[in-house]
Amino acid sequence: MTRHFLNLSDAGGDALATMIGDAIDRKAARKSLPKGQADADAPLAGHTLAMIFEKNSTRTRVSFDMAIRQLGGTSLILDGSTSQLGRGETVADTARVLSRMCDMIMIRTDDHAKIEEMARHATVPVINGLTDLSHPCQIAADLLTVVEHGLALPGSQWAWLGDGNNVLHSIIEAAGLFKFDVRIAVPEGYEPDHAFIQEARALGAGITLTRDPVAAVSGVDAVVTDTWISMGQAHADEKLKAMMPYQVSVDLMAKAKPGAKFLHCLPAHRGEEVVPEVIDGPQSLIWDEAENRIHAQKSVLLWAAGRLG
Numbered sequence: 001m002t003r004h005f006l007n008l009s010d011a012g013g014d015a016l017a018t019m020i021g022d023a024i025d026r027k028a029a030r031k032s033l034p035k036g037q038a039d040a041d042a043p044l045a046g047h048t049l050a051m052i053f054e055k056n057s058t059r060t061r062v063s064f065d066m067a068i069r070q071l072g073g074t075s076l077i078l079d080g081s082t083s084q085l086g087r088g089e090t091v092a093d094t095a096r097v098l099s100r101m102c103d104m105i106m107i108r109t110d111d112h113a114k115i116e117e118m119a120r121h122a123t124v125p126v127i128n129g130l131t132d133l134s135h136p137c138q139i140a141a142d143l144l145t146v147v148e149h150g151l152a153l154p155g156s157q158w159a160w161l162g163d164g165n166n167v168l169h170s171i172i173e174a175a176g177l178f179k180f181d182v183r184i185a186v187p188e189g190y191e192p193d194h195a196f197i198q199e200a201r202a203l204g205a206g207i208t209l210t211r212d213p214v215a216a217v218s219g220v221d222a223v224v225t226d227t228w229i230s231m232g233q234a235h236a237d238e239k240l241k242a243m244m245p246y247q248v249s250v251d252l253m254a255k256a257k258p259g260a261k262f263l264h265c266l267p268a269h270r271g272e273e274v275v276p277e278v279i280d281g282p283q284s285l286i287w288d289e290a291e292n293r294i295h296a297q298k299s300v301l302l303w304a305a306g307r308l309g
């Protein structure tokens, strides 16, 4: 069966744990190699990854490109606006054509229904490079990052402050798969999708919703936030005002466990969702998170190709 990676649950907790372990091993094994050189075993030699971007990207674009190179394969990029998708060719037909020409498809788009449609019609793996609903590749990298920094996922305590967005949905999903807790502090009207919460709770995660940022961060192992205005959303002063009490400040960070980690998928807006002292401070893991997009994406590609998990 074709393995699509539209959400973390498509792989499941056991495969994700294997993927994190493999990413750690591969990262260590190639430490002194130039970044563009393939891993010694080049497991995806001859494979081509087609990447479609209907939204901007720096990390996802570069990390998938470097990831497939390091696995011995190659990539090509289709810009949403200059490919025929931008002139109305259907997602289904695009999926059929790319499946005949390439070995895997990664797509960043807006409506999650589009990637589901692509997966229905593709005969090669389809990978979610971000939709309005979720960002599983980012959270694969975040899980790798906190594990590398010594956090045991089961039973750990995370806090999310700010907007209830796509990145949060994938964290909630991860919490269900790895049995950790997420305390979510968001202003009224910006709550995450309840379906993700229900599913994670059913799997044993402790997911709590609060309006109180102090209650959310007190004693946690990791504090996470993201931009208040995601791609495709209008810049709204009203939203920024509602978000301000949820800014990750020095005082709020000090209420987390001593040595707690700060995570942000980037790009960041210093002075909005987080102050510079925190995001550029000693507890911040943002540069490891960014680098780990490569290592995590390699494990996603290997899983999708049926080589892992």
Ligand code: CP
Residues within 6 Å of the ligand: 056, 057, 058, 059, 060, 061, 130, 138, 265, 266, 267
């Ligand atoms: N974090 C992330 O997905 O970054 P890009 O938007 O630059 O890909």
Ligand code: NVA
Residues within 6 Å of the ligand: 130, 165, 166, 167, 226, 227, 229, 230, 231, 265, 266, 267
């Ligand atoms: N929530 C952000 C994540 C960017 C990587 C967005 O969707 O724009």
